[in-house]
Amino acid sequence: MFNALRPRVSSIIETNNSPETIMQKICDLLKSEVPHYDWVGFYFKNGDKQELNLGPYAGAPTDHTTIPFGKGICGQVAESNENFVVPDVKAQDNYIACSITVKAEIVVPLFVNGENIGQIDIDSNTPDPFTQEDERFLEFVNEEVAKIL
Template sequence: MSFEKLKNEAQTILGQQNTSVDQRLSELCELLKAEITYYTWVGFYFKNGDKEELKLGPYAGEPTDHIIIPFGKGICGQVAVSNQNFVVPDVKAQDNYIACSIHVKAEIVVPLFKNGENIGQIDIDSNVPDPFTEEDERFLEFINEKVAEIL
């Protein structure tokens, strides 16, 4: 499925007013994981209250031990501080990488902003080396804009 078609599907899921936000985000993660072959794990992390840490939200993929990630630690923690997209073509080349699975080869993390504040992020792991393009970045930015509208 193309990114354009996925945008429509994502908006349909996120627009389900009679479904909880967590359920919609979970369905969205499942959709992205199922439709984009190189998205092996798809999840959201959100700022954990006033703490300088991220807390795992809805996700699709293998269970992870990384429920809480301190700001600055790992790719997700770095994005929480930098407010910038982080594309990692080869996780082995990153000193500050937190391994979730020995099979993960690449990762992309895109911050999620609400009213100008970084409140979380979408995190994608891939078992394929260097799969992410600028098109993935723009698509995930779009997804996060739509997610912010329901938070």
């Protein structure tokens, strides 16, 4: 599945659309094509502030449009600069619930010129669905997105 999606992500990147439109199309593609991706979105560092702001996303609306560094999975990735895979969100003390249906989450940082400027965040209503294959694919997605930022 991910091997088939890679060229589709690359072709979206190569369009002459705005970065926001490109990222929205990627969110829509991943949510529609990956069965265990129930919410797909990008968060970005808010200038010099120690917080993330929600960018393009696909899925149910969320109240979490601003996330302080260190809070929740996204806020922790903003500080650690490392992927964070959560097989069971109920087992996480520092978790911000977006929906009662969410069972698992994966967050992968997005680097531009070596700086963590944001991340892709995936929520899943399926318990423990994420593998190393998901991590490698989302790293690829972020590398592609970094080319347009």
